[in-house]
Amino acid sequence: MRTILILAITAMTTLAHAQQIEPTVGVTGEGKVIVVPDEVTISLGVQTQGKDAAAVKSENDKAVDxxxxxxxxxxxxxxxxxxxxVSLNKNYDYNTKVYNYNASQTISVKLxxxxxxxxxxxxLVASGINSINGVNFGSSKMDTYEAEARKKAVANAKVKAQEYAGVLGQKIGKALQIAEQGTNTPQPQPMYKMAMSESMDSSQRTLAPGEMTISSKIQITFQLID
Structure with a gap:
């Protein structure tokens, strides 16, 4: 008798739980915004070498100043x-059997x-910069563009959910859960080091900012309605 009672209670609990399960559809939406950068951060370096540590550091500091x-x-x-x-390193040259000192400072400049x-x-080159470590493009309206990408991601998720539900002869209801999977701004990072000429022609155009793609992914769970 006790076994029958336990089975009956278990069956009723399972049935009640099944009735509480709400049919849903979960989708991931993606939104993209393509923009032209309007600012750039440049990583620049001043490197100095010599046999006396104090002299090398002093020369490097003067160049940076x-x-x-x-x-x-x-x-x-x-x-x-x-x-x-900022660094000052002592290096041994096995060819000349002499110690040398290398002083280096890296500065980032945002334009x-x-x-x-x-x-x-x-x-900058005329002032003493002798290495370029890379450039990083950005936008002064990044917050606005990221918000736009998120809105597009939500709209994309809704369209996907409607398509899936439509195939099943159903409709979607309200959103039950929203989870942001992140906003990303991938871009090429042109990294290079070079011994730069002291006579750069400032009339030449040497920067090609191109375009940036700001993307956002959002996962949304919608109700399914018959």
Missing amino acids: KVLDFLLKKNIPQNQVQTEY KDLSKYDEIMSG
Whole structure:
């Protein structure tokens, strides 16, 4: 008798649970916004080599000071210039059997006016910059574009859910769950180091910003309605 009662209770619980399960459809929507960058961050370096550590460091500091002074004269705000890396290393040259010292400083400069890129780069090289580590493009309206990409992702998810439900002869109801899977802005990273000429022609155009694709993915679960 007890066994029959337990089975009956279990069956009723299972039936009640099944009745509570709501039919849903889960989809992932993707939204993309293609924009033209209007700002760039440049990673620049000053490298100095010599046999005396103090002299090498002093020479490197003077070159960096000249670079910072140039940027100040060009009205580049201080919050757009940042020291990223400073080093002084002792290296042994097995060919000459002599120790050398290498001093290096890396600076990032953010330009919000791309038309000034070539002029600024020409002046930086003349000031003492002797390596370029890379450029990173961006947009001053990134928040706006990311929001637009998210809205497109939601709309895309809704269309997908409607298509799936339509094939089954059903409709979708309200959204029950929304989970953002992230917003991404992939772009090529042109990384290069070079011994730069002291006579760069500032009239030449050497920057091609191209386009950036800002994408967003959002997972949404909708009700299914008969």
